[in-house]
Amino acid sequence: MKQILKNRLLIFIGLFAIYGIIQILLSTNILNDYYEINIVLMGINIILAVSLNLINGFTGQFSLGHAGFMSIGAYTSAIITYKLGLSFPLALLVGGISAGIAGILIGIPSLRLKGDYLAITTLGFGEIIRVIFLNTEYVGGASGLSGIPKYTNWTWVFWMAVITVVLIRNFINSSYGRCCVAIREDETAAESMGINTTFYKTLAFTIGAFFAGIGGALYAHNFYIIQPETFNFMKSFDILTMVVLGGLGSITGSILSAIFLTFVYAVLQDYAALRMVIYSLLLIIVMLFRPEGLMGTREFSLKKLFKKGDESSEFTVN
Amino acid sequence: MKTFIEQLINGLSLGSIYALIALGYTMVYGIMKLINFAHGDIYMVGAFTGFFASTYLHLGFVPSLLLAMLVSLILGVTIERVAYRPLRDKSKISILITAIGVSLLLENGGIILLSPQVRTYPQIFKQHMYSFFNGIITISNQQIVIFVVSIIMMVGLQLIIYKTKIGKAMRAVSTDPDAAKLMGVNVDRTVSFTFAIGSALAAVAGVLVGIYYNSIDPLMGIMPGLKAFIAAVLGGIGIIPGAMVGGLLMGVIEALVSGYGSSLYRDGVSFAILIIILLIKPTGLFGKNVREKV
Amino acid sequence: MSLLSIKDVSIDFGGIKALIDVNIELEKGSLTGLIGPNGAGKSTVFNIITGIYKPTSGKVIFDGKNVSTKPYNNTKLGIARTFQNIRLFKNLTVLDNVKIAEHIHVQYGLLSSFIQHKKYLDGEKSQNIEAMNLLKIFNLDKHALNLAKNLPYGEQRRLEIARALATKPKLLLLDEPAAGMNPQETKELTDTIRFIRDKFDITILLIEHDMSLVMDLCEDIYVMNYGKIIAHGTPDEIKRNPEVIAAYLGEESPDESEILSIEGGA
Known part of the structure; x- marks a missing residue:
């Protein structure tokens, strides 16, 4: 117990140090606006990739609709701040919750399907969400909403990303999360172990959608404008690339590849097609030569790196 | 009534094109249980080959069409060989991800090589309208070309599948690849052949679309590709007549939605059809239910 | 008192009758074997008990309640199983x-x-x-x-x-637990199964092709063929039952010593 508290404290100090250093670099303008935008984008992409990994990597339910949930978070949060003039934290929460509700509504019917059928159905739902926004005058139709206040900054993004990663990691390490992983491994066996597979698939889908909504809300309040076109299925493919590259089933893998691919994105900002060619080649090459991604289902840990951590501490019994 | 018939004819023209693309999806799915995401982009390559053949090489309709079929066929077979075959015994999801990768590669590679601009297709057939029954039915010569070519292709496909040895091999592999292998069917060759035929049909659809709508661009394959896939699911994936009927139905529904409702809803309606079918009868209109063995 | 009773259960797969009027009673704490040639419907019985398949007619009552058509609910009621082709969470x-x-x-x-x-x-x-x-x-x-x-x-x-x-089940269903094991492993498995029945105080129903294991272990045996229960009794009764011998060996060789030598099924 003491060991656990000590570890938690160390992790928190480490995180605070990362936060502080970058905050100082940003406020002293050593890192200028260009860097800030991309650092913020890295944080948002981490949230999106880790939350999609919960669905695709850990629960094994292949979704291609993440951009749809992201757009729900983006639009509802923008309505809260821009249209109704309410506070940003509330907008984040409402953005996440509405995306989560959409996750339940879409998850219940579609999660009965498997594999590529599920993939194409979630892609379809994502596109339907886009078409609905496209035809809703209240949110600006095809031209979208512009003039959304800029509330997203390093502080918000960093701590939201930390919260997302910690909560999803904790979920996966719990009995509930293990049920999700069991479903990925063998659905029939999981059901025979007393796991209500529909419930747990929907649960993972909903949690994933919730954080995608948060990611969308942060996105909307960073870029001044949102349009339905921003959230088409190409965006879902972007997020998928991060998850696949990092490893389906590795949180740290998703974090690393989200950072790396955002970097690629920043460097090739003016060459969108070239960037997509690189993404597509990454997808193909990873699948052909290292289908488990960079990290597989393993996690990167400092403990293992320094080999001083007591591996078995969590498992000591009797 | 007049608008209805007009939309119906438009829908059937568009539907024939969807049907030609859907055949490729359905054949590949039947034989490999793979949604070949890149199929819509092979159709795009076909359209561009036809465009270059008629604009720069000044070839006529039939030679342009044959050249487009040949190029797409080679492309389709190469993709299968390089990207899908090594993964055939891996999880379905890894082939699906690879297929998404190939699709993105063709689209964005297309943008880099061909520039993102929209090209105007040469007028191979000067538009001419024919009118029947006091103008209740009007049909353009381009639409007639689409119908005639589609029918020839579909009849040809049926002949290949039911009257040739390779067609028999295709049917065998799609029923049970392992058993087919034991019976001496060369599975690799059969899969290649399936990709070849599917890709050639997609090229035909590409050239016809160029003639019909006059414009093509490197991203033109995305939406028709998805819709043709929906058509294949609607008819019952893996079932060839299903793809034809599904394609025609999709075309008609879409034309009616555009004609009577808003064209902005068109894409939404297609996906709604997909979702309804998958939720109510995932095996499609012509499919049978199969039970998973525990 | 019986823990599980299967009453007149039939199931139809698109015209093929996989089970016909099957009746099975399991006493609390018993160790029962379910044997029969391949394709006799043994695994289908398991799938009916666990709720993976729904019977076309008849009832399955477990611990005084109808079993659910949701496998996870039946696990909560106290039914657990293993699979013929091992289904662990491999990774x-x-x-x-x-x-x-x-x-x-x-x-x-x-x-x-x-x-x-x-x-x-x-x-x-x-x-x-x-x-x-x-x-x-x-x-x-x-x-x-x-x-x-x-x-x-x-x-x-x-x-x-x-x-x-x-x-923590009340009833444990074992689907061919000895499949693929050598005689030494089978022997150990027999001891383990007996041990868990006593230690955990549960009821066990097992499907097995290895006759020596079944005859050695089970107090009560049901024999199936073509979707029907063709015999029910103690190991000794089953060994002498002419219908069972016929089902396994064909009509002309009703020799009880041969039935004991069958291992691994067809």
Whole structure:
């Protein structure tokens, strides 16, 4: 117990140090606006990739609709701040919750399907969400909403990303999360172990959608404008690339590849097609030569790196 | 009534094109249980080959069409060989991800090589309208070309599948690849052949679309590709007549939605059809239910 | 008192009758065998009991209640099973395989999982202890942190039984537990099955092709052929039953010594 508290404290100090250093670099303008935008984008992409990994990597339910949930978070949060003039934290929460509700509504019917059928159905739902926004005058139709206040900054993004990663990691390490992983491994066996597979698939889908909504809300309040076109299925493919590259089933893998691919994105900002060619080649090459991604289902840990951590501490019994 | 018939004819023209693309999806799915995401982009390559053949090489309709079929066929077979075959015994999801990768590669590679601009297709057939029954039915010569070519292709496909040895091999592999292998069917060759035929049909659809709508661009394959896939699911994936009927139905529904409702809803309606079918009868209109063995 | 009763159950798969008027009664604490040639419908009986298939007609009553058509509900009622073709969570550790099965008795909520509240920590600790104790019984504790797929075949079979027991069942269904095992392993398995019946105080129904194991272990045997129960009785009665001998050997060789020599089925 003491060991656990000590570890938690160390992790928190480490995180605070990362936060502080970058905050100082940003406020002293050593890192200028260009860097800030991309650092913020890295944080948002981490949230999106880790939350999609919960669905695709850990629960094994292949979704291609993440951009749809992201757009729900983006639009509802923008309505809260821009249209109704309410506070940003509330907008984040409402953005996440509405995306989560959409996750339940879409998850219940579609999660009965498997594999590529599920993939194409979630892609379809994502596109339907886009078409609905496209035809809703209240949110600006095809031209979208512009003039959304800029509330997203390093502080918000960093701590939201930390919260997302910690909560999803904790979920996966719990009995509930293990049920999700069991479903990925063998659905029939999981059901025979007393796991209500529909419930747990929907649960993972909903949690994933919730954080995608948060990611969308942060996105909307960073870029001044949102349009339905921003959230088409190409965006879902972007997020998928991060998850696949990092490893389906590795949180740290998703974090690393989200950072790396955002970097690629920043460097090739003016060459969108070239960037997509690189993404597509990454997808193909990873699948052909290292289908488990960079990290597989393993996690990167400092403990293992320094080999001083007591591996078995969590498992000591009797 | 007049608008209805007009939309119906438009829908059937568009539907024939969807049907030609859907055949490729359905054949590949039947034989490999793979949604070949890149199929819509092979159709795009076909359209561009036809465009270059008629604009720069000044070839006529039939030679342009044959050249487009040949190029797409080679492309389709190469993709299968390089990207899908090594993964055939891996999880379905890894082939699906690879297929998404190939699709993105063709689209964005297309943008880099061909520039993102929209090209105007040469007028191979000067538009001419024919009118029947006091103008209740009007049909353009381009639409007639689409119908005639589609029918020839579909009849040809049926002949290949039911009257040739390779067609028999295709049917065998799609029923049970392992058993087919034991019976001496060369599975690799059969899969290649399936990709070849599917890709050639997609090229035909590409050239016809160029003639019909006059414009093509490197991203033109995305939406028709998805819709043709929906058509294949609607008819019952893996079932060839299903793809034809599904394609025609999709075309008609879409034309009616555009004609009577808003064209902005068109894409939404297609996906709604997909979702309804998958939720109510995932095996499609012509499919049978199969039970998973525990 | 009977724990499970299958009453006049029939099932029809698109015109093919897989089970016809099957009746089976299991007494509490009994160890019963279900035998028959391949394709006789034995696994279908398991799938009916666990709710994977729904009978076309007839009833399955477990512990006074109708079984559900949702397998996970039946696990909660107290029915656990293993599979003919081992279905472990291959890429997870041996320990996690057992802990997943403990989930229906989980002692902490979703919210304490998210924040790793003390309830979560305590709950995980007791799950670990229980799982390790169970693994020790099956002599698998030294492999606790190995991936299930890396275990040798016989140990995978044992892990599957341990995992089923982790749900704390009243009825354990074993689908060909000795398949693929050598005589030595089969012998050990026989002892293990007897041991768990006594230690955990549960009822066991097992499908097996290995006649010597069934005759040695079971007090009560049901024999199936072509979707029907063709005989029911003690091992001695079954050995002498002419219908059983006919089903296994064909009509012309009703020799009881031969039935004992059948191993592994067709």
